[in-house]
Amino acid sequence: MAELKEELKGKIIEVLNLEDVAVEDIQDDDALFGDGLGLDSIDALELIVLMDKEYGIKLSDPKQGKSIFQSVQTMADYIAANRTK
Amino acid sequence: MKKTAYINGIGAVTAQGVWSERLLADATELQQSIAPVQHPSYKEMISPAMVRRMSNGIKMGIYASQQALDEAEIAMPDAIVAGTGLGCLEDSEKFLRNVLDNDEQFLTPTAFIQSTHNTVASQIALRLQCKAYNFTYVHRSVSFESALLDALLQLQSGKATHILAGASDEISDHTYSLLQQIGYIKQDGIQESVKNSTSVGVNYSEGAVFFGLSTNKMAHTYAEIVDVRIQNDVNQVQLKDFVALFLQENNVAIEEVDALILGINGDIESDQYYTHLLADFDAVPTVYYKHLIGQFDSSSAFGLAVASQLLKHQELPKQLFWQEQERKNFRYVLLYNQFKGKDHSLVLLRAC
Amino acid sequence: MPSGVAITGMGIISSIGQSVEENWHSLVREKHGISRVENFTTTHVDDIMVGEIKLTNEELIYRLGLPETNTFTRTALLGLCAAKEAVDQAGILDMQTYRTGLISSTSVGGMDFTERYFYDYLTEPALQRYITSHDAGDSTHKIADYLGLQGFVTTISTACSSAANAIMMGARLIQSGRLDRVIVGGADALSKFTINGFKTLMILSDGLCQPFDQHRKGLNLGEAAAYLVLESAEVVQKENKKVLAYLAGYGNANDAFHQTASSEDGEGAFLAMQKALKVAGLQATDIDYVNVHGTATPNNDLSEGRALIRIFGNQMPPFSSTKAFTGHTLAAAAAIEAVYSILALQRETAFANLNFETPMEEFVLIPETETKLTPIRKVLSNSFGFGGNCSTLIFSES
Numbered sequence: 001m002a003e004l005k006e007e008l009k010g011k012i013i014e015v016l017n018l019e020d021v022a023v024e025d026i027q028d029d030d031a032l033f034g035d036g037l038g039l040d041s042i043d044a045l046e047l048i049v050l051m052d053k054e055y056g057i058k059l060s061d062p063k064q065g066k067s068i069f070q071s072v073q074t075m076a077d078y079i080a081a082n083r084t085k
Numbered sequence: 086m087k088k089t090a091y092i093n094g095i096g097a098v099t100a101q102g103v104w105s106e107r108l109l110a111d112a113t114e115l116q117q118s119i120a121p122v123q124h125p126s127y128k129e130m131i132s133p134a135m136v137r138r139m140s141n142g143i144k145m146g147i148y149a150s151q152q153a154l155d156e157a158e159i160a161m162p163d164a165i166v167a168g169t170g171l172g173c174l175e176d177s178e179k180f181l182r183n184v185l186d187n188d189e190q191f192l193t194p195t196a197f198i199q200s201t202h203n204t205v206a207s208q209i210a211l212r213l214q215c216k217a218y219n220f221t222y223v224h225r226s227v228s229f230e231s232a233l234l235d236a237l238l239q240l241q242s243g244k245a246t247h248i249l250a251g252a253s254d255e256i257s258d259h260t261y262s263l264l265q266q267i268g269y270i271k272q273d274g275i276q277e278s279v280k281n282s283t284s285v286g287v288n289y290s291e292g293a294v295f296f297g298l299s300t301n302k303m304a305h306t307y308a309e310i311v312d313v314r315i316q317n318d319v320n321q322v323q324l325k326d327f328v329a330l331f332l333q334e335n336n337v338a339i340e341e342v343d344a345l346i347l348g349i350n351g352d353i354e355s356d357q358y359y360t361h362l363l364a365d366f367d368a369v370p371t372v373y374y375k376h377l378i379g380q381f382d383s384s385s386a387f388g389l390a391v392a393s394q395l396l397k398h399q400e401l402p403k404q405l406f407w408q409e410q411e412r413k414n415f416r417y418v419l420l421y422n423q424f425k426g427k428d429h430s431l432v433l434l435r436a437c
Numbered sequence: 438m439p440s441g442v443a444i445t446g447m448g449i450i451s452s453i454g455q456s457v458e459e460n461w462h463s464l465v466r467e468k469h470g471i472s473r474v475e476n477f478t479t480t481h482v483d484d485i486m487v488g489e490i491k492l493t494n495e496e497l498i499y500r501l502g503l504p505e506t507n508t509f510t511r512t513a514l515l516g517l518c519a520a521k522e523a524v525d526q527a528g529i530l531d532m533q534t535y536r537t538g539l540i541s542s543t544s545v546g547g548m549d550f551t552e553r554y555f556y557d558y559l560t561e562p563a564l565q566r567y568i569t570s571h572d573a574g575d576s577t578h579k580i581a582d583y584l585g586l587q588g589f590v591t592t593i594s595t596a597c598s599s600a601a602n603a604i605m606m607g608a609r610l611i612q613s614g615r616l617d618r619v620i621v622g623g624a625d626a627l628s629k630f631t632i633n634g635f636k637t638l639m640i641l642s643d644g645l646c647q648p649f650d651q652h653r654k655g656l657n658l659g660e661a662a663a664y665l666v667l668e669s670a671e672v673v674q675k676e677n678k679k680v681l682a683y684l685a686g687y688g689n690a691n692d693a694f695h696q697t698a699s700s701e702d703g704e705g706a707f708l709a710m711q712k713a714l715k716v717a718g719l720q721a722t723d724i725d726y727v728n729v730h731g732t733a734t735p736n737n738d739l740s741e742g743r744a745l746i747r748i749f750g751n752q753m754p755p756f757s758s759t760k761a762f763t764g765h766t767l768a769a770a771a772a773i774e775a776v777y778s779i780l781a782l783q784r785e786t787a788f789a790n791l792n793f794e795t796p797m798e799e800f801v802l803i804p805e806t807e808t809k810l811t812p813i814r815k816v817l818s819n820s821f822g823f824g825g826n827c828s829t830l831i832f833s834e835s
Contacts, residue, residue: 017137038134041698046196047640056156062639065432165691171572172594179554184633190481197634198696198823201544202573202594207824210691216708219691219826220602223546223573225591231591235606238613263558263568317539317590318579382572425579428590 003078011054012072015046028073036071044069056084090240091437092307094159095298095390096152098145099378100290104152109394110402112377113280118271118304120290121256135212139193140175142255145293146205147212150249153319156305157297161199163245164218165206166235168228168252170382172202175257181257205253205293213221218245226348226422227315228252229294229386230430240300251295252383261289271351280407282351290379295388296393302437307393308418311335311433318427321361328362328421332432342369343415347390348422349373349407350380357424362421363408371407385422389432391397392418398437441683441833442608443673443716446529446666447532448522449776450515451763452488452659456522460634461780464788465808470571471645471657479550481628485641488659488764489627490515501583507555508566510547511660513576516624519772520580523620527666528678535617535672538589540607541577541664542599542623542769549628576624589616593770597730599623600663602828607667611781617672622664622772631767632658636697638697640658640734647759648731649738649804651795656732659764663772665779680777680835685815686717692825696723698736703744705827706730706819710748713829719815721749721834725832726811728774728818729804731758742802757763757790757805771820775830778816782834785813 007019009023012032030036033044044065051057051068057079059065068078097104100120101112103431127136127144130151137146146167154162180196203221210219218239229252236250265269269275271286279288286378298310312335319327332339345366347359363371374391375384395401399415420432452470453463453718463470470487492500495513498507501521509517520539529537547570554564569575577592582692589610592602600623607621625631635641635658642655665684673680690712692705699705714721727749730741745753759777766773781787790804816832 018136020133040695041136042194042198042696045637048639049191049193049637060639170574180634181548181555181630184629185552185555189629189633189636192633192637194634194637194697197637199595200634201823203596203822203824203826204696206595207691207696207826210825211696214693214706216691216693218596218670218825219740220593220606221595222591223594224577224590225572226573227591238609238615242613261556261573263565266559267565267568269569278665314587315591316587317578318587347676428574 004080005010005072008076009071011050015050016043026072029071032069032071034065055079057082088243088300090237090298091299091302092310093299093303094153095393096386097147097292097294097390098125098149099270099292099387106410109391114376115288115379116276116278118273118275118288119261120288122292129240133368138199139172140199140255141210142173142175143199143205146253147209149293150209150251153251153295153297154249159247159297159301161213161236161327162217162247163213164239164248165210165215165327166170166220166232166248166250167206168232168383169205170225170228170254171204172223173204174255174260176200178257178259184325185292188232189284190307195402206351219239222407224428225382226385226424226428227430229383230313230315230432234315236298236311237313240298246300248298249295250298251293254291254381254383255294256291266357277351279349279373280353282353285354286351287352287380287423289352289381291381292378292387294390306437308396308434309437311435314431316429317427322357324358324361325365328431331373335433337417337433342417343412344370344372344395346372346388346418346420347407348375348385348388350375358423358426368410370410370412371378372401372405373407392420399408407432441685442664442667443670443680444684444779445668445678445680445684446523446527446725447681447776447779448519448526449773450490450518450661451601451773452490453663453762456661457776462484464762464777465786467791467808469791471764479632479634479744481632485632486645486657488657489768508570510570511544511549512543512624513579515626515660516541516576516833517580517583518574519622520620520664522586523666524584532584532586534698535587535716536588538587538590538610538616538619539577539581540593540603540619540621541580542603542768543573543576544594544596544599545625545628545631546573547571547575547706548630549626558807566677576759595826596824597767597770598790598820598822598826599768601820602689602827604665604684604775604830605689608684608687611667611669618668620664622667623769624662625767625769627658627660642733644793646761647792648734648761649792649802650793650798653733653735653738653796655734657764659766661763661766661769661773663769663776665775665804668791670745675829682782682835684830684834685833686713686719686831688712688716689828692827693710694825699740701740703740705825706741706744706821707747709827709829710744710792710817712829718833720829722752723813724754724817725813726781727756728778729752729758730819730821731760733760739799742797742800745802746800752763753802755787755805755809755811757788758760759788761791774818778824778832780815781813782832785810787811
């Protein structure tokens with residue numbers, strides 16, 4: 001799980017072009033949207049593609065993302081339970 | 086009563102760096118077929134949250150627009166009018182490659198969102214929180230002049246007091262290769278300046294140029310925009326009348342034109358038109374600028390910056406003159422631009 | 438502007454018809470033009486529905502009598518079909534009699550060819566003639582050349598509000614006395630580029646779109662072109678022209694909220710409608726029918742609905758989105774809907790908002806669900822695009 005979370009942080013930084021953010025800067029429970037990392041709805045769509053491409057998880061409704069993308073922790077939990085690759 | 090439109094601020098990001106009073110004097114002539122812009126640091130101007138998604142064209146546009154607004158002391162324009170020939174090419178190409186290379190799978194939205202032609206104007210609005218009129222013209226070499234005409238209509242009719250008007254175009258690899266393939270851009274290895282060019286094609290570049298325009302005159306106002314004219318087609322025989330009619334409609338005699346600013350770009354097909362026009366203006370100082378900033382669809386916007394500087398300071402560095410003639414006073418300046426005989430534009434400026 | 442700018446011609450090609458009359462018949466008979474993609478291949482063929490014009494490029498070329506070696510992209514072909522009809526209807530025989538302009542608009546331009554030959558261009562000399570057909574100005578040039586128009590020609594691209602802005606600029610050029618006559622509108626062809634782009638935003642419906650419905654799932658893309666001919670009062674009088682309708686008001690504003698999404702309270706849309714009413718010198722209560730933008734995305738219809746309520750309060754006039762007929766035709770949409778607005782005026786008919794079943798829970802806004810004959814003197818038409826670009830046009834009867 002720790003490994004998955006590290007990997008996830010790196011991928012988030014990469015796909016969202018978070019130039020000034022390092023893996024160490026993101027805590028497992030930090031909010032990704034709003035006050036935390038400050039991501040927005042376009043980022044949510046980027047994360048949906050990341051879930052599909054890297055872990056074979058298809059989310060058809062952007063609203064589903066809301067609970068899954070709360071933090072790196074919630075994302076990792078969801079991926080661990082649902083991944084197909 | 087018709088109001089007067091003044092140029093009160095200029096901003097630019099070009100192959101010679103960003104706009105400053107020294108830019109023209111310090112510029113060196115381009116000799117290569119492609120010259121990317123010299124980017125400033127954007128960090129101070131654009132927040133990290135916004136800049137992370139922006140292509141170069143958007144960053145350039147924002148930088149140039151803020152420079153223009155600052156100089157014109159405009160906090161919030163009544164309209165934002167932009168021009169671009171090819172739009173946000175980097176993102177268009179990036180998204181298209183993704184579509185083609187991945188068989189329409191695993192595509193992400195960012196590049197698509199930023200690929201729309203009005204991205205620069207809308208990102209400027211978003212950053213300024215400007216809810217005013219927001220237009221983008223996309224018509225090859227009159228993209229900028231269309232935006233300028235739109236701004237002029239609004240200022241002269243009193244519909245707006247302060248307008249941000251400008252243009253930007255960015256280079257991207259694939260489009261560049263294609264344009265080179267069909268001879269629009271000079272071949273690799275050809276080292277010709279605009280003046281000594283003997284081949285078709287241009288030295289290509291990119292850039293963003295914006296203006297803060299207002300109906301109020303300031304102590305540092307550059308010039309007054311008298312009129313703008315655009316026409317899709319003018320043949321070389323009609324050119325004389327096209328120019329004469331424009332001047333006549335503005336009650337300016339040909340002899341009153343104190344300088345011509347031409348879009349001469351080193352493409353022998355395009356440049357014939359300028360040679361033709363010069364025959365009627367042989368005693369007039371003639372200025373060119375694309376030897377310094379290259380050709381791109383909206384590069385003529387830089388011509389307006391050069392003209393503004395000439396009228397404000399009544400002089401220009403020597404390297405801007407195509408033909409130098411004795412003139413004491415520069416009152417009326419006429420800009421003329423076209424590309425391969427299409428999309429002709431005339432802009433008439435008057436000193437303040 | 439007491440009466441507005443005269444409209445003396447209109448032309449259209451869409452998935453519900455290849456002329457003004459054909460579009461009218463489909464509208465009143467409530468016959469939509471939404472289907473699967475047939476003209477090109479896409480891996481999303483079974484996931485989406487589109488408003489595709491069932492004519493191949495070859496058929497369009499034949500119809501227009503173009504030489505085989507032309508470099509018309511689909512956008513240019515569609516644009517020319519519609520522009521030609523508009524010019525014919527306006528009875529223009531000689532383009533050079535008056536100072537005539539053309540302001541077109543497009544979002545994809547020649548992308549349909551670029552996406553086909555993007556890599557092949559480098560190796561296939563025979564295809565290279567299409568390279569310069571990519572940019573947005575190309576289709577406008579081709580239309581001007583075909584019509585023999587020498588004058589003010591330009592192109593606007595502000596995403597899905599583009600054609601409204603072309604119409605607006607045309608009107609202002611006439612009002613300022615710079616032009617006597619101007620052809621205004623827009624054209625956009627379907628392309629893989631836009632289909633995939635909207636797909637990544639997850640706003641494409643897998644079925645028929647349902648504007649202003651509680652259960653709407655997104656939009657259907659479409660392709661189309663439409664143009665109007667605007668003429669000055671002097672030309673109308675001198676030539677004794679029949680005026681189809683007047684463009685009474687127009688407004689453009691920016692939502693300045695988000696690069697693609699509309700704000701919660703529809704501020705940009707509200708400002709655009711407010712400006713247009715002011716230019717027309719009208720009150721909200723003067724409007725008899727609203728052709729809404731109504732893309733059927735969750736975000737647009739909610740935002741636009743709120744803006745409509747801010748303008749019209751509890752006196753919302755009959756309204757409908759005609760995008761369930763044509764799909765969302767992007768840069769052309771406002772021109773398509775301008776033609777429909779003029780038809781609504783001429784024939785006193787409010788069109789049906791197809792596929793509507795359940796009112797949205799956020800407010801009470803019920804669109805017309807059937808073709809309705811009703812006195813219509815003023816029509817307001819909305820078009821909004823990416824980058825917060827919001828435009829409103831108001832048409833009045835002649």
